[in-house]
Amino acid sequence: MGNKKHIIGYNTYILVWLSLLALTAITVSIAGIHLGDYTLLIAMFIAAIKSALVINIFMHIKFDEPIFKVFLALSGFTLLIIFVLTFFDFIYR
Amino acid sequence: MANGVIAIEEKNFYQQSTNKYSGILSWLLTTDHKRIGLMYLYTISFFFIVGVIIGILMRLELLTPGKTIVDAQTYNTLFTLHGVIMIFLFIIPGLPAIFGNFFLPIQIGARDVAFPRLNLLSYYVYVVGAILVFISLFLPGGPIDTGWTFYIPYSVRSSTNVSMAILAAFILGFSSILTGINFITTVHRLRAPEMTFFKMPLFVWATYATAWIQIIATPVIGITILLVIIERTFGVGIFDPALGGDPILFQHLFWIYSHPAVYIMILPAMGVVSEIIPTFARRTIFGYKAIAMSSLAIAFVGYLVWAHHMFTSGMSDTARWVFSLLTFIVALPSGVKVFNWVATMYKGSIDPQTPFLWVMAFIFLFSIGGLTGLVLGSLATDVHLHDTYFVVAHFHYVMFGGTGTIFFAALHYWFPKMFGRMYFKKVANIAVLLFFIGFNMLYFTKFIMGYMGMPRRYYDYLPQFATLQEISTVGSWILALAIFLMAGNLIYSLRKGPKAGPNPWGGVTLEWHIPSPPPMENFKEIPTITHEPYDFSQLKEMKNES
Structure with missing residues (x-):
């Protein structure tokens, strides 16, 4: 793009x-x-x-517009939160 | 909002096709967002009616204790199918795929979505998923009986056609993702030049937020479903404890998608409410930015609360209180919306037409649904109420009383724009009233029964529940009558209804600036945006335009 x-x-x-x-x-x-x-x-x-x-x-994200990096960061951040919250169960079970 | 965009005596999108074909092929191969929206409307409505009929059969079975019309195993398949059809085939795609497709491009001043062919593909992917659900009913093994949540270990051990039914859900997920990608790109790339983000109508904001959930959350259920299929087919121990797997992990993965999916269902509905209230209160929306931002906030916070479905699953105590705490946060952005809607109506010049009445029913029912959600979000009360009718009542108030009601509101609001004809308003208003009565009889009784301990998904019940079960079943008949009356009115009006002008309600967003039904590419010229989205001072200018 x-x-x-x-x-x-x-x-x-x-x-x-x-x-x-x-x-x-x-x-x-x-x-x-x-x-x-x-x-x-x-x-x-x-x-x-x-x-x-x-x-x-x-x-090709390295060479693309910054907005795509923002989108990716957003998805990555959501994934991170999902991992952290799941570990509240996994670690303390 | 726009100047000089009324097209005069232009062929509408029914009379003009995007391809070289005529007749049915011109529809089946169309790339016009409005035609695709309508194809979704017809298909989704069909499945909705199937879901309603299954629901009526379930209620009929519960009219008397013991066997009434079906046996226990059939009842298991009925509630599973009711859930699968209503959730995956009706309520998730309902508002975005039909009204998002039809109105999102128009409301931002675009001629179509960003990827029209992908749009058509997403429709066919949806149809393939739906057909697979139905094939799974008739193959040896019999229809799926796990409940729509497909919980492990039963879904690995059940001999019914679980794999095919969940594969259908997997495929339907792709349709959802494709629609989401299309809407996000459309909003970013195809807005009319002066249509800044904060001039977008709130339905667009809500659909945009929804699209993000569709893209980020749906792959999780996709992966989970594939893992269940692998476990069923090859006996790999992923979730089944007998094979060394972790059944709670399945519940985590399932709800990591399925809770945000609740917001896929409700966010576009909230967007529609934000369109209807200003139009019929003749007042600019109160707290535009707060409503727009609360859509994004709901989309985000929706990811943080999934395990409140799992308080009794055996997960850790720490996780239980963390998720209980987080659950209460969701009430904040939802509250922002409700209070802003009410504030919009304050001192407004209210015209209680049918869409507005549907919205009033929504606010009442959705508030009950939302507040009982807090009861279930509290750890202590949830332990008592988990897996009872209270939960069933709660999510029907949220999903059906919320999204379902707004599906009807949207249909009545945009019907004259989509079809160029008006329905019979008196009949439509009677349908709202009947719906409201039937709905509360059907589902409020379930709150009481749930509180008294009636478990969900049981085909039989103890004698003390008999009266309430009867009231609930009679409610289902009134509700069904309302739905068929409404549907009959709309279908009859498609041909016999009085002709509707370009702006029958006095709305000011862009769809009300173009003829009803709209021309093929919506606008002769891309409109110039001169007003805020809900600035009713432009109504006079609009009258001059026409």
């Missing part, structure tokens, strides 16, 4: 794709190690990096 056209080279796309695969591999291997309470935290952290890559590069 932006007025300027941004062309990203194939190299970048392939690099991002490989990073996503690598991060997935890390998530799977970490699931096998017993890290206790930290397992979820690390998995979420890796997932956050992966989605940032997809959103910025594949979905």
Whole structure:
């Protein structure tokens, strides 16, 4: 939707794709190690990096108008609140 | 609000098509937002009537203790279908898909929505979802019997066609998301040049806020439904405790969508109220910005309260008091709206036409629904009332007394604009009165029964509930009579009603500046906005325009 056209080279796309695969591999291997309470935290952290890559590069948000970033931040904030509130049950149950 | 936008003797959208086809194909393949709105109207009304008939059958079953017309298993499927149809096929899409589609572009001075083809697609996605619901009734296994909430573990273990029915809900969700995307883009991109955000009519504000909920919340139910299907099909332990899953997690995920969905239902209705009251009170709306902002506030706060549906589910005590506390916050923006509406009427020159009467019924019924919500939002009282008729009464007052009533109000308000004809007002007013009587007989008795301990979803009851159950059933007959009288009046008026002019009510938002029914692309020229949205001083200018 932006007025300027941004062309990203194939190299970048392939690099991002490989990073996503690598991060997935890390998530799977970490699931096998017993890290206790930290397992979820690390998995979420890796997932956050992966989605940032997809959103910025594949979905072109990095190069688009600020309003889209606002929209995304809003959705991300809502998701964060939903997580926090769910944990009021999960942690204290 | 606008100058020089009256089109003279232009073909209306019934006479002119957006595609090369004529007849039925010109409708089925149309990209005109008004035609798509009408297709939604016919389809959604059909499902509403189906839902009403199922409701009447349920009430008939409860006329006497024990078996009256159906057995217990059939009763289970009836209340499930009543819920699924009324929620997913009627009340969620009802106002945005019909009136949002028809009037949102007109009210902001646009020729159509931002993505007209996506709009048509969302209609067909809705139809596919609806057809799947009906197919699921007739396949081996039988109709779904879990209740519309599909709670685990029963929905994993039930041998009925749960997977197909919830897949239908999944597909219907996509229709909702597509509509939401379309409306947000339309509001951001297609407003007439001088139509700033704070000059938008409040129905547009409400629909805009709703669209955000549709986009952000609906994917959650989508994922949840897929997880249930995976669990049913492959036996993966996600929610079922027998397989190591967490059933409360399902309730969290379900209500993370389904509570905001309550606001998908009620917010557009509140928008319609904010249109109708100024028009019939001949007074600019009191607290325009407060109402606009309260729509966004409701949309946001709606995300923070979902677990108040789960106080007795076994979730942690901390979560229970946190969600109880947060629930009370919702009352604030809702209160802002109600007080502003009442203040708008104060010293107004009120003309109690049919749409206004519907709105009065709404304020009364919705206030009861809202206040009993506070009773249920309090932890201690909820433990007593949870899963009783009190809850059933509460959400019918909110959903049916709130959104349903405003669905009828909107239909009566915009009917002359949509069809170019007026209905018979006396008959319409009688229908409002009958509705009000029938509604309270049907549902107020449920508050009393619930308080006395009558559980919901039971096909039988103890002798002490007999009288109230009878009153409730008779109420359902009066209510049905009102609905059929109203529908009959409107259908008859489509052809035989007196012709309506461009502005039969003296409204001032943009739809009242163009002919009834509107021309194909609404405006010959994109209108110039010269007034605030509810500035009635422009009525004189408008008379000169025509």
